[in-house]
Amino acid sequence: MDYGRPVEFGYFVIPDATQPMRALEQAIRADQAGVDLIGIQDHPYQHRFHDTWTLLSVIAARTSRVTVFPDVANLPLRPPAMLAKAAATLDLLSNGRVELGLGAGGFWPAIQAMGGPARTGGESVSALEEAIEVIRLVWSGGRGLRFDGRFYQLAGLNAGPPPAHQIGIWLGGYKPRMLALTGRNADGWVPSLGYLKPEDMGEANARIDDAARAAGRDPSAIRRVLNVGGDLTAEDYATLVLERGFDTFITSPDAGDAFIEEVVPKVRELVAAGRGSG
DSSP states (O other): OOOOOOOEEEEEOOOBTTSTTHHHHHHHHHHHHTOSEEEEOOOTTOTTBOOHHHHHHHHHHHOSSOEEEETTEEGGGSOHHHHHHHHHHHHHHTTSOBOEEEEOOOOHHHHHHTTOOOOOHHHHHHHHHHHHHHHHHHHTTOSSEEEEOSSOEEEEEOOOOOOSSOOOEEEEOOSHHHHHHHHHHOSEEOOBBTTBOGGGHHHHHHHHHHHHHHTTOOGGGSEEEEEOOSOOOHHHHHHHHHTTOOOEEEEOGGGOHHIIIIIHHHHHHHHHHHTTOO
């Protein structure tokens, strides 16, 4: 199962506020080294973490080429209309270097402790589906926008500014309903290895693909982004591309210079050979 998409690599940078400048320094080094993406987890209730969106904004301002994204944004604590505005603004200020990872939410007692809602699993997926529609409406820059959902509403919003490019919405999820939503409505899927087992990848991709086709979409248009640990070989990555359908990998900055200088080129060589173009 290979969707033929270009292979990219990124780092997940921990937003550790106990070492305030470390995450920014890691991101700057990654940009200079040629990493494609920087992802930041979003747990606003974690007292040892920076605010993710503020950190992404500073990283975008201090880098020149790397794409930044929340991996994934905590939707229950970030109203979708405001999240869309923030993403569009940062996309404009960074010359189109923003993508948007979205999660339905988790750690509900911590979310409630910060003033967020309490939702069941089913409610959180329904809210996420509404949020995707709201976000895209806001990005449209339309006037007098209205949306009357169960969880979110727009009541005559004059939206704008639109983003610099068509920001991708990547969903983090594993269960059938989230996978189907990804296939119908999202631009990418961003699970984590460990939560997602290799033996489950085929079925998960098939659920996304089936939902995409039912919605009249090409499954290969959906990006497959995998958060991984730092202990995979070049051959492991190539297998994940050629046999498991993934095209983008987010790993730890602790992988070091050897990852960018040796592993990444080897993966691309193996994938090109596997696709018959090497």
